[in-house]
Amino acid sequence: xxxxxxxxxxxxxxxxxxxxxxxxxxxTLVYGVLQxxxxxxxxxxxxxxxxxxxxxxxxxxxxxxTPNIPIGGIIxxxxxxxxxxxxxxxxxxxxLERVAYRPLRRRNxxxxxxxxxxIGASFVIQQIFRIFRGSNPEGTIRLLQxxxxxxxxxxxxxxxxxxxxxxxxxxxxxxxGFVNRTRLGRGVxxxxxxxxxxxxMGVNRERVIMITFLLGGLLAGAAALFYLMTIPQxxxxxxxxLLGIKAFAAxxxxxxxxxxxALLGGLILGIVENYGQSLFGGDWRDVVxxxxxxxxxxxxxxxxxxxxxxxxxx
Amino acid sequence: xxxRRLAAAGxxxxxxxxxxxxxxxxxxxxxxxxxxxxxxxxPNNAALPAGNGQGKCAPGTSxxxxxxxxxQNAALGQAIANxxxxxxxxxxxxxxxxxxxxxxxDSGGTPDTAVGPTQAVINNPAVLGIVGLPFxxxxxxxxxxxxxxxxxxxxxxxxxxxxxxxxxTNFFRGLGNDAVQGPAAAKWMKTKFNPQSICVIKDxxxxxxxxxxAVTQALGPQVAACQGNVKTNQKEFSATVGQVQQAxxxxxxxxxxxxxxxxxxxxxxxxxxxxPFVGPDGVKDEQFVVNAAGSANGAYLTxxxxxQEGFTAFTQAYQQAYGVAPQTYSAEAYDSxxxxxxxxxxxxxxxxxxxxxxxxxxxxxxxxxxxxxxxxELSETPVYVYRVDGDKIxxxxxxx
Numbered sequence: 001x002x003x004x005x006x007x008x009x010x011x012x013x014x015x016x017x018x019x020x021x022x023x024x025x026x027x028t029l030v031y032g033v034l035q036x037x038x039x040x041x042x043x044x045x046x047x048x049x050x051x052x053x054x055x056x057x058x059x060x061x062x063x064x065x066t067p068n069i070p071i072g073g074i075i076x077x078x079x080x081x082x083x084x085x086x087x088x089x090x091x092x093x094x095x096l097e098r099v100a101y102r103p104l105r106r107r108n109x110x111x112x113x114x115x116x117x118x119i120g121a122s123f124v125i126q127q128i129f130r131i132f133r134g135s136n137p138e139g140t141i142r143l144l145q146x147x148x149x150x151x152x153x154x155x156x157x158x159x160x161x162x163x164x165x166x167x168x169x170x171x172x173x174x175x176x177g178f179v180n181r182t183r184l185g186r187g188v189x190x191x192x193x194x195x196x197x198x199x200x201m202g203v204n205r206e207r208v209i210m211i212t213f214l215l216g217g218l219l220a221g222a223a224a225l226f227y228l229m230t231i232p233q234x235x236x237x238x239x240x241x242l243l244g245i246k247a248f249a250a251x252x253x254x255x256x257x258x259x260x261x262a263l264l265g266g267l268i269l270g271i272v273e274n275y276g277q278s279l280f281g282g283d284w285r286d287v288v289x290x291x292x293x294x295x296x297x298x299x300x301x302x303x304x305x306x307x308x309x310x311x312x313x314x
Numbered sequence: 315x316x317x318r319r320l321a322a323a324g325x326x327x328x329x330x331x332x333x334x335x336x337x338x339x340x341x342x343x344x345x346x347x348x349x350x351x352x353x354x355x356x357p358n359n360a361a362l363p364a365g366n367g368q369g370k371c372a373p374g375t376s377x378x379x380x381x382x383x384x385x386q387n388a389a390l391g392q393a394i395a396n397x398x399x400x401x402x403x404x405x406x407x408x409x410x411x412x413x414x415x416x417x418x419x420d421s422g423g424t425p426d427t428a429v430g431p432t433q434a435v436i437n438n439p440a441v442l443g444i445v446g447l448p449f450x451x452x453x454x455x456x457x458x459x460x461x462x463x464x465x466x467x468x469x470x471x472x473x474x475x476x477x478x479x480x481x482x483t484n485f486f487r488g489l490g491n492d493a494v495q496g497p498a499a500a501k502w503m504k505t506k507f508n509p510q511s512i513c514v515i516k517d518x519x520x521x522x523x524x525x526x527x528a529v530t531q532a533l534g535p536q537v538a539a540c541q542g543n544v545k546t547n548q549k550e551f552s553a554t555v556g557q558v559q560q561a562x563x564x565x566x567x568x569x570x571x572x573x574x575x576x577x578x579x580x581x582x583x584x585x586x587x588x589x590p591f592v593g594p595d596g597v598k599d600e601q602f603v604v605n606a607a608g609s610a611n612g613a614y615l616t617x618x619x620x621x622q623e624g625f626t627a628f629t630q631a632y633q634q635a636y637g638v639a640p641q642t643y644s645a646e647a648y649d650s651x652x653x654x655x656x657x658x659x660x661x662x663x664x665x666x667x668x669x670x671x672x673x674x675x676x677x678x679x680x681x682x683x684x685x686x687x688x689x690x691e692l693s694e695t696p697v698y699v700y701r702v703d704g705d706k707i708x709x710x711x712x713x714x
Contacts, residue, residue: 004560005556008552009553012552063604063607065608066607066608134384135384136388136605137573137601139604139605140580140604140605231550231577232580232607233549233576233577233605234549242547277553278556281543282543282545282551283543283545285545285548285553286545
């Protein structure tokens with residue numbers, strides 16, 4: 001069973017793990033700069049999911065069977081929906097920072113206050129969606145039917161998985177390049193390393209924080225598009241909860257504060273939990289994922305690649 | 315036996331009426347009307363909420379709906395809450411001397427969220443009886459406190475067999491349990507698919523586990539060798555899909571709720587699994603059809619609920635009040651509320667009096683005859699098979 005499904009599990013895990021990784025980047029970026037675990041990030045992701053969903057609606061798609069439209073149209077629609085989801089999630093992340101975290105920072109609140117605020121903000125956003133959209137998932141809209149394109153050792157690789165894996169890696173390298181190679185990115189790393197000195201050197205700390213939240217939100221919005229393409233039933237108020245926890249676990253697994261760690265952690269988590277359910281059965285999926293996390297942290301408390309957004313060399 | 319034959323005769327008449335009306339409707343559109351199995355018509359002697367119009371009760375007398383309104387799998391709860399409300403409204407309109415208030419408490423649908431709202435209802439002395447709770451897990455969680463309060467509790471939909479084994483004296487089940495539904499579903503699948511192998515997949519709820527056990531037992535270990543587990547709120551099922559692909563069964567039985575069933579069936583179909591998908595009452599909701607998009611087409615759904623399309627007076631009133639056709643268990647909830655209301659009309663003005671009234675109740679409802687055994691199970695428990703046909707759930711056949 002396990003061996004027969006090995007390659008299928010690996011491919012599914014890579015594609016689902018890419019989504020974890022994109023969300024994990026948001027946790028890691030904010031943690032790197034503020035040492036804050038932004039638990040509301042999973043709701044930023046949900047905002048992205050609804051943004052994508054409502055764009056589908058606005059484009060004239062209705063819940064039901066997958067429509068038959070030319071590939072060019074599909075790509076244009078997906079790109080547009082993804083852009084809307086990214087922008088919405090990005091703006092929401094910046095607003096969240098303004099409303100929930102900045103006032104606390106102004107008053108030099110203890111770190112625990114940030115944590116509780118983050119959890120509170122998460123519930124508030126979640127319940128707002130529940131009140132306005134109810135607790136049933138939105139009707140299924142799917143633009144792209146998954147179709148096997150080629151096979152690796154007999155395991156089908158679908159068009160959907162190819163798009164998700166390639167696009168996620170592109171997003172990741174763009175984000176990594178931004179943080180490591182641009183002037184603004186240098187500011188982000190400087191603040192992560194030593195906020196006081198960075199401020200003295202003329203780095204605008206508030207602007208860096210804003211950029212960090214924006215970047216995390218944009219990536220979450222992209223993840224939202226890929227998630228909704230994989231799970232068309234995903235537009236629901238609590239849809240971000242489990243995924244958020246998994247993504248956070250992925251960030252810690254790879255080394256929180258470390259961009260490459262988030263990518264590695266997400267992919268490993270996605271693959272390992274697929275192996276786990278294949279070996280032990282479906283209800284062991286989360287157990288396997290978190291036992292892996294605990295096991296890695298026992299031997300490498302800072303995660304696989306260590307915490308290193310602040311270091312000059314990443 | 316006699317009753318059975320009468321029911322069959324009634325069903326035939328209803329079928330004839332349906333076929334005729336189907337033809338009449340079809341004239342212009344030319345839309346293909348697929349065959350619908352007979353739905354029973356409203357029994358002549360069915361008790362209705364209006365009663366005889368002579369009801370007398372103290373002002374403020376209340377019954378309560380406790381169950382999900384906005385929480386997990388809310389669509390199932392709303393169908394029950396609406397029907398209960400409809401019964402109360404019809405009762406109040408017909409009985410100027412007895413104005414019953416309906417208290418609605420949102421249990422959230424899960425065991426951990428149900429306790430608080432239920433306690434609030436227990437603490438409200440005006441509430442004499444409860445319609446609910448809809449789900450098995452939450453019913454199990456709040457059962458002891460409801461029993462201690464002596465508050466009569468008719469569930470129109472919780473089907474876990476264990477619920478009546480707790481010695482609660484206030485708990486009555488308004489439909490067949492999973493020890494009835496499970497074997498009935500298994501028997502039906504055996505005759506329908508003549509299977510070598512059936513994959514039984516269950517979620518982690520009390521309901522899913524209990525039902526899966528009943529089905530597995532009835533199918534036998536050989537046939538149900540392929541067993542899958544999923545978790546509540548899971549949305550990605552590649553491992554389960556892989557398991558099913560390898561077993562290559564003649565049918566898939568899913569014991570759980572529609573929230574997980576919809577993505578599961580879609581992912582199964584995407585992966586090219588063509589085996590028929592059979593779900594239980596927890597999946598029998600429009601939401602399943604909507605959320606699975608095209609993939610639900612052809613799925614079979616078993617349910618200890620009675621088809622409602624024949625109860626035209628009820629369905630029309632419901633449609634008028636809520637703008638949608640009644641959903642799964644609406645009629646059962648309507649019957650349950652009617653029983654409580656008739657007790658209040660007949661002078662049961664306290665919790666013990668109403669409890670005693672329900673205990674000794676013996677009467678025909680819309681859906682079936684209501685008379686409880688001492689443990690709170692009904693004596694008569696019909697099970698039906700439904701089928702997803704395009705974007706509609708239609709009646710397929712009764713399981714006898």
